[in-house]
Amino acid sequence: MSEAPAMPALRARGLVYATGGRRLVDGVDLDIAAGQCTVILGPNGAGKSLLLRLLHGLIRPSAGRVTRAGGREAMVFQRPVMLRRSVRSNLRFALGVAGFTGAARRARIDEGLQLAGLAALARRPARLLSGGEQQRLAMARALVTDPAVLFLDEPSASLDPAATLAVESLVRAARARGVTVVLVTHDAGQARRLGDRAVFLQAGRVAEAGPAAELLNAPRSAPAQAWLDGRLYVPRDTEYRDGRKD
Numbered sequence: 001m002s003e004a005p006a007m008p009a010l011r012a013r014g015l016v017y018a019t020g021g022r023r024l025v026d027g028v029d030l031d032i033a034a035g036q037c038t039v040i041l042g043p044n045g046a047g048k049s050l051l052l053r054l055l056h057g058l059i060r061p062s063a064g065r066v067t068r069a070g071g072r073e074a075m076v077f078q079r080p081v082m083l084r085r086s087v088r089s090n091l092r093f094a095l096g097v098a099g100f101t102g103a104a105r106r107a108r109i110d111e112g113l114q115l116a117g118l119a120a121l122a123r124r125p126a127r128l129l130s131g132g133e134q135q136r137l138a139m140a141r142a143l144v145t146d147p148a149v150l151f152l153d154e155p156s157a158s159l160d161p162a163a164t165l166a167v168e169s170l171v172r173a174a175r176a177r178g179v180t181v182v183l184v185t186h187d188a189g190q191a192r193r194l195g196d197r198a199v200f201l202q203a204g205r206v207a208e209a210g211p212a213a214e215l216l217n218a219p220r221s222a223p224a225q226a227w228l229d230g231r232l233y234v235p236r237d238t239e240y241r242d243g244r245k246d
């Protein structure tokens, strides 16, 4: 018996983002599997953050389109954006924007404090928390609104190893709740720990996509192989300014 393939949470077709005459995202076709964690990998400047913003709808594509299965979406950035209010108020405000009121909101505030491990600091101004605590709060604030899709742009890039693991356990909590996670990371170890699927971007294009374990353990494309080996990938037809060729 053949199973009907699950409807993707997001589908990008022919996605282009061009500015200043450069195609920074250059014809991306991608299905983001529902309920899974997709990691987006690639070197600096490959277009990972732009692709994430296009998928989330924060920026408009120059060409192509994103279709979505529906539901609420939330995004967490590398540097958490905290309101100048208490930890509790940050949760309260996000829940209000998402339409939760009354007892349901109060219950979710408590849940968020537990998720973030910040119940003891509920009344503290959020901006006085450590970077790791702020990022846990940002993740919990996103999760308590029950998003269908959670976009994460290098959520642990500025954090130490312990704080990174705390953020990763919140990603697992999201995944366990059935949230579709799309995670941009520079950390191959993190991609291995969290990724179900992986997409490798190079110069705005998908160089390779597939199950995360396969892409990370046995990459087929030269750019992904070079990145995993810690080498600089230089396309064969690259011309150097001094006239030498690769």
Ligand SMILES: Nc1ncnc2c1ncn2[C@@H]1O[C@H](COP(=O)(O)OP(=O)(O)OP(=O)(O)O)[C@@H](O)[C@H]1O
Binding pocket: 019, 020, 024, 042, 043, 044, 045, 046, 047, 048, 049, 050, 051
């Ligand atoms: N609004 C913009 N206008 C012009 N160029 C931009 C804009 N946003 C990003 N870029 C450029 O587009 C390219 C891709 O940027 P992007 O931030 O998506 O890369 P990235 O893969 O996330 O990189 P990094 O790993 O360094 O964060 C870079 O060369 C960047 O300088």
